[in-house]
Amino acid sequence: MADITRSPWLLHYDASSCNGCDIEVLACLTPVFDVERFGIVNTGDPMQADIFLITGAVNAQNAPVVKQIYDQMSDPKVVVAVGVCACTGGVFKEAYNVMGGADKVIPVDIYVPGCAARPQSIIDGVVAAVGLFKERYMQLKNKQPLSVGHLEGGEGS
């Protein structure tokens, strides 16, 4: 199976959020909302992640971290900004240590509004991200054909 679009892995990073959105992102992964039914797995490793979920505004301290995580992710990748702080800076926009939304440092594809963002809208955003991911994967595939053989011929096969 080379179709990775059926199980995109998700990475969550809390930039400078108030935790409200973070616990809602986590709540999405738990039995009641269960985004795992879309084949999504939460991972802590940027190198294996396909969808980058970012919550909270960006400040000077965590901007390099956000950028580094984004750079470590392999193509194709999709960025989802969850919560109004990640979209624009939100209620903290005027604070001295806040640069603004996540799009100040990395390109954001999908914006999920709300303070805190509701699990339903987060799921909506993630499902849209999966669609976009599929599209990007197909684009990449058409440009540089992936040989299936080297995936299957790896360790443990």
Next chain:
Amino acid sequence: MKNEIIVIELADLLENVLVLKTKGWRLSQICAAFRDGHYELSYSFADDETLDYETLRINCPINSVVPSISEFYSAADFYENEMKELFGVEVKMMKRDYHRRLYRIKAEMPFLPEEERAKVVRQPDTAIPGAIPEAMKGVSEVPKEDTE
């Protein structure tokens, strides 16, 4: 269940804190504020048995050197470093001096009004020996033969 603010002089700080320490009170918080051209430092202590709360208030001008109480209450250094970094309050003899790196932020003294920041004169290194945490000195100081 008292909750009062007692204004004291800067010179009497250590004596007052020592009295509370011997009475067995717990350090609750230390905070700084800036009002009408001077600092207001508040040292709050709590007694968990009687639920009393007492705040020692010091009014002092910019650039006065405040003695650290971390010798009495070792947790005080977090609050004192915070005061130093956010307000520019000069605290001497801290048990642990983070050298303005507890808060790793770009802005210097962000809580002080902008026009006042220039008035703050940085004191020469007031840290006591051993106050700078080892992790901040960098790994390069570890002797070479040990790293093999």
Next chain:
Amino acid sequence: MAKRSVVPFGPQHPVLPEPIHLDLVLEDETVIDVVPSIGFVHRGLESLVKTKDYNEFEYVAERVCGICSFGHGNGYAEAVEKIMGIEVPRRAKYLRTIWLEMNRIHSHLLWCGLMADAFGFENLFYQCWRIREKILDMAELTTGGRVIYSTNMVGGVRRDITPEMGRAILSTLDFIEKELVPIRRTFLSDYSVQERTRGVGVLTKEQAHDLGCCGPFARASGINCDMRLLGYDAYGELEVEPITATEGDNYARCKVRLDELFQSISLLRQALEKIPEGDISVPVKGNPDGDAFVRLEQPRGEAVYYVEGVGDKFINRFRVRTPTFANLAGLCETIKGAKYADVPLLIVTIDPCISCTER
């Protein structure tokens, strides 16, 4: 001499959803020194008092932290009310108590889940969060928000709890209480869970007192400190008995928090039974002039709010000393001497709230 190395911990770490950053000085596998630093979530929220008037600032204060948000709003409102000499209606006080306790249940269940996740018991994590969703549903029913309620304001509350909502809460509490029994049993008597909790990260009573620890972290070490005894809001009319343990290890912290869940359920039942009829807010006129310290018990411990008004609509200084900031010194003490592999668990065990700490 053993090999010494400095290992950065965080900010992006699989165990914690939040970016905590520590520099750990290791000697072989043992941690000998910890240097915490703040700044990844620092927003400078306290400085926003200069741009928002004191009524608007209520909503910023709630966003100090999304987990214990109601308490922060309550603390700020209470401090302003204390300065302005406003007496809040009794019904509003009861409503605040109810939401505070709902907040505590959701926060403690969240912690239980993260704790289970930290020692790799994924099933228990999902079970805790499944139960937690029920209390969030009640929060949504009564306030409209799941995690950030925004029902507090200076002078009272914005929403009321109708008798139907009260009944819904009571039946949810029955459900939660029933479901919590096996959870508690697993945490406290499961063999493999005890292997990770018993005797790990011991903090003695003397240490906890000297380091100014508070909340369940201090209570697990035998310190009887619970700010609910102050009788703010409606706690003066309810029966509150602080829950303490003596061991001071991870196990004791689990025990204290799990028992507090049952205590919160009992407090909610008492409050819903005793809640009086009447207004839910009083009109507020004028500007705060003066300063006040207010303490209250957050899920994580004692939180101190300081508000200084100068007779202007903008207050001069707002300061919140959050429980995690106070427990930071205790955390560093417990990590010193621990094995490197235990560090994530020890961090989770104080129930850290980084966005509270860094503000």
